Amino acid sequence: NAGVTQTPKFRVLKTGQSMTLLCAQDMNHEYMYWYRQDPGMGLRLIHYSVGEGTTAKGEVPDGYNVSRLKKQNFLLGLESAAPSQTSVYFCASSYESSSYEQYFGPGTRLTVT
């Protein structure tokens, strides 16, 4: 099992460009999450999904969109990147509710210039 994988690992964008981060899990988990990690702020939840075809907003959803067309994939989109979105992005998944143990991907480091 690969667990949770994320692509790409690194990306540099110019302000206003768009991109999609892909997360994939092979554990048949229902729940998937996107977090961003900034220095001194821990992890903040951007969006999450409780099953295929569903998405919900987390703590910091503005400027991001998500889609969960297939159970194993969770996509995070930035329509018009801003320097404030420079961060490390982590995807995670869990079998049941968000209170249960989450398995994390290795992260995507995004820089917006």
Next chain:
Amino acid sequence: GEDVEQSLFLSVREGDSSVINCTYTDSSSTYLYWYKQEPGAGLQLLTYIFSNMDMKQDQRLTVLLNKKDKHLSLRIADTQTGDSAIYFCAPDMRFGAGTRLTVKP
């Protein structure tokens, strides 16, 4: 998250014990997790404790839970340089800012 607080830094000498503390506000938290993040990597689950327990030991790790005070701690015995990392407290997967543990030889 602002409802989970941890000190940002801790420095210890190799072989000493490390104690990382965490306070939280949600008294209904059921599963209280500790995650470890090594440089350039994702988060890995270290251990967790159920809210109906007050202590859990797992090899060099000891978790103490004081529900009344909403205080959680992680003790690492015989700390090694490989333990240098950021440690996150996460009651019901609400994350603190993380404590960066530095182990000096």
